Amino acid sequence: MPPVTRRFLATAALSLLLGLSLGLWLLVRRELFGIWPTPHLTSAHAHLVLVGTVMQVIAGVALWMFPLPRRGTPVVREPPWAMIGWWCLAPGTLLRAGAEVARATSAATALPVLVVGGGALQVLGMVAVVLALRHRIRPAGAGARATL
Numbered sequence: 001m002p003p004v005t006r007r008f009l010a011t012a013a014l015s016l017l018l019g020l021s022l023g024l025w026l027l028v029r030r031e032l033f034g035i036w037p038t039p040h041l042t043s044a045h046a047h048l049v050l051v052g053t054v055m056q057v058i059a060g061v062a063l064w065m066f067p068l069p070r071r072g073t074p075v076v077r078e079p080p081w082a083m084i085g086w087w088c089l090a091p092g093t094l095l096r097a098g099a100e101v102a103r104a105t106s107a108a109t110a111l112p113v114l115v116v117g118g119g120a121l122q123v124l125g126m127v128a129v130v131l132a133l134r135h136r137i138r139p140a141g142a143g144a145r146a147t148l
């Protein structure tokens with residue numbers, strides 16, 4: 001498994017833990033104390049689970065399992081677009097979720113900027129992952145799987 005895949009899977013596990021913990025907290029407050037989650041809290045939970053976990057697992061496994069680039073293309077341990085993807089997607093998702101949770105209790109003017117900044121990083125991260133995979137979308141059997 002390539003190092004960048006391990007990075008994606010590690011941050012996916014962290015996001016899952018945070019997302020499910022937040023979901024449980026929201027459920028307890030709603031059902032036992034009658035406090036309905038604000039849209040910001042629901043968004044933080046949903047994006048931790050769906051982008052932080054589902055998308056990062058898909059990205060990490062695709063970067064590992066998709067056919068290698070054509071013969072002659074140098075194989076690098078940490079492909080630049082994949083690394084850019086991780087550096088945008090993982091911190092972007094955590095930044096956005098953290099700022100959305102803080103928005104639920106604080107009116108600090110920096111928070112909306114942080115939420116938008118985190119969301120923009122998520123977009124850039126997904127674009128970078130697609131760019132990292134662009135030469136690897138081709139018929140199976142055309143090359144071995146990544147063995148880094």
Ligand code: HEM
Nearest residue numbers: 020022023024025026027028030036037042045046049050
């Ligand atoms: C992989 C697992 C999960 C996924 C993909 C997921 C996804 C979502 C999504 C998309 C929403 C927004 C729904 C909406 O507002 O219309 C949501 C809301 C919510 N989720 Fe999850 N969730 C997951 C697991 C959990 C777990 C395990 C809990 C609690 C133990 C939980 C508790 C909640 C609560 C309390 C809300 C807010 C619902 C409301 O508006 O009152 N979720 N979830």
